[in-house]
Amino acid sequence: MxxxxxxxxxxxxxxxxxxxxxxxxxxxxxxxxxxxxxxxxxxxxxxxxxxxxxxxxxxxxxxxxxxxxxxxxxxxxxxxxxxxxxxxxxxxxxxxxxxxxxxxxxxxxxxxxxxxxxxxxxxxxxxxxxxxxxxxxxxxxxxxxxxxxxxxxxxxxxxxxxxxxxxxxxxxxxxxxxxxxxxxxxxxxxxxxxxxxxEQDRYKAFAELHDEFQDEIDEIVPPEGERPDVAILWPTEAEANTFYPFTIDEGTSFKQWHDLKVNDALGKAGVSDFASDRGTIDYESLLEIDPDVLLIRGQEDMTAAEFQDEVVSEMESYNFASSLTAVQNGDVYRGGPLYQGPITNLVLTERAAQQLYDVEEELFDRQEVSDIVNGEF
Missing domain, CATH: 3.40.50.1980 (Nitrogenase molybdenum iron protein domain)
Structure with a gap:
């Protein structure tokens, strides 16, 4: 042209x-x-x-x-x-x-x-x-x-x-x-x-809200020896019972897991991140690592109940998967999206805290977020 x-x-x-x-x-x-x-x-x-x-x-x-x-x-x-x-x-x-x-x-x-x-x-x-x-x-x-x-x-x-x-x-x-x-x-x-x-004023308002939110998160995170080993996975479409592995780096798609100070089971085991070599991992390899928690990506269109009915129930019925500690203990959850910004991060981090640390209360003020977005702060 x-x-x-x-x-x-x-x-x-x-x-x-x-x-x-x-x-x-x-x-x-x-x-x-x-x-x-x-x-x-x-x-x-x-x-x-x-x-x-x-x-x-x-x-x-x-x-x-x-x-x-x-x-x-x-x-x-x-x-x-x-x-x-x-x-x-x-x-x-x-x-x-x-x-x-x-x-x-x-x-x-x-x-x-x-x-x-x-x-x-x-x-x-x-x-x-x-x-x-x-x-x-x-x-x-x-x-x-x-x-x-x-x-x-x-x-x-x-x-x-x-x-x-x-x-x-x-x-x-x-x-x-x-x-x-x-x-x-x-x-x-x-x-x-x-x-x-x-829109620097809106940014500053969000940054202050985020600082307060982070203080709440810091109160929730358990001592280092009590934090779970988690594995973040994305199911492949080409082959059943295999996954793309995601190691927890400093990228923004892992922010909630960093803030909750979880341990990266795949990284500790030397598994390469999918983005670096496009590799996969199967249930047999996962059994050798046996993470405390499985976080499955690519499932964000499902509700928590749908995820349990469609994804977790299938793992429970599959021989290798059913032997995983996370499956046996009911610690398999939606793993969050690839992309998150300041609003979605608040929602996702609160959800992750509820998944991992049995938090029940809301950790940020929804109306305050709305007020900032709508210029009423």
Whole structure:
């Protein structure tokens, strides 16, 4: 597609540092890491002038006005935008993995995905970006170039020039070999996005709520010797009774398990994470490890009761699986999604505490979350 076939939508957004390529300059953009230098015009909520935000691997991105429409890479970034009071993104990589049902826990917060584009299901066609014409693409361009063969640096540069910049970092796990630049925690990424949307006050309110929530979690976690060994697994579709193993790294998809200080049974046993080598594990190998708790991913469309009826009951009837300590003790649970942002993390961490530590009470104020999202704080 030639440059002449699409005119720039507006001169609203532009990038001042080129997106890092694959494994070359991706880790070399360190300017502006001082938090006081990340934005030129930090008003704490709304800006009438130009400002810039710096984050690896995209470098320093300059904005002439606050973005109104946006595209998100996944449910982590989408949830951050909702927490910041934004309209839902035009797209995510997979809409079925943006788990909006967690918003049912929060009053007056909901997201309609019916018109949201699933990039992956349409081969991440570059023409989709021209159809969306988003003011900013909240996605890691290196994810596009490494997870889909149809994208290269020229495509990224074309979208930046003719539509809008990229602003994202792949943070949900830390196992991709091409990710050789700085990782961000959930709240570090959330703070960066708040600067993009000039919603720093909402971020600060969420950060304070999260600190209070973390204090509650710290009170619940038992002494080190009493914490369970857990194995996080995703059932394969190609072969029955085999799983993709997930070791607990610092990525945001494992935040609740880090905060609850569980022990990683698979990591301790030397099992490689699925993202690093696409390997599998079967029940016979799991029996050698015999974790205290099994956390099964890919089951988030099920209720807890449905999960017990359909997944756990099958394990109980299968010879090798029924011998696992976790199955015998009734400690097999839904393992949470790949993607979580500040709202969904509160819901998922509370659920995980209930699963592992027999917590019954609510650990955060739903109405307070709603008030922040709706600008009533």
């Amino acid at each position: 030639s440059d002449d076939s699409h005119r720039p939508r507006r001169a609203v957004l532009r990038t001042s540092v080129a997106v890092a390529g694959l494994g070359t300059i991706a880790g070399c953009t360190n300017e502006g890491r001082n938090e006081n230098e990340d934005t030129e015009n930090d008003t704490g909520g709304g800006s009438s002038g130009s400002y810039s935000v710096t984050m690896e691997p995209v470098g320093t991105v300059e904005f002439d006005s606050v973005p109104e429409t946006w595209a998100a890479n996944n449910g982590s970034w989408a949830d951050m935008g909702i927490a910041l009071g934004q309209e839902p993104p035009e797209c995510v990589w997979l809409t079925n993995r943006y788990r909006t049902q967690y918003y049912d826990e929060i009053p007056n917060v909901s997201v309609d995905k019916s018109d949201m584009i699933a990039l992956s299901e349409q081969n991440a066609d570059k023409e989709l970006f021209y159809e969306m014409m988003a003011d900013v693409h909240v996605m890691d361009p290196n994810f596009l170039m490494n997870r889909f063969d149809g994208w290269d640096q020229d495509d990224v540069d074309e979208v930046k020039e003719h539509i809008g910049p990229f602003f994202g970092n792949t943070i949900f796990n830390q196992e991709y070999p091409w990710h050789d630049y700085e990782y961000l925690t959930l709240y570090e990424a959330f703070e960066k996005l708040s600067e993009v949307f000039q």
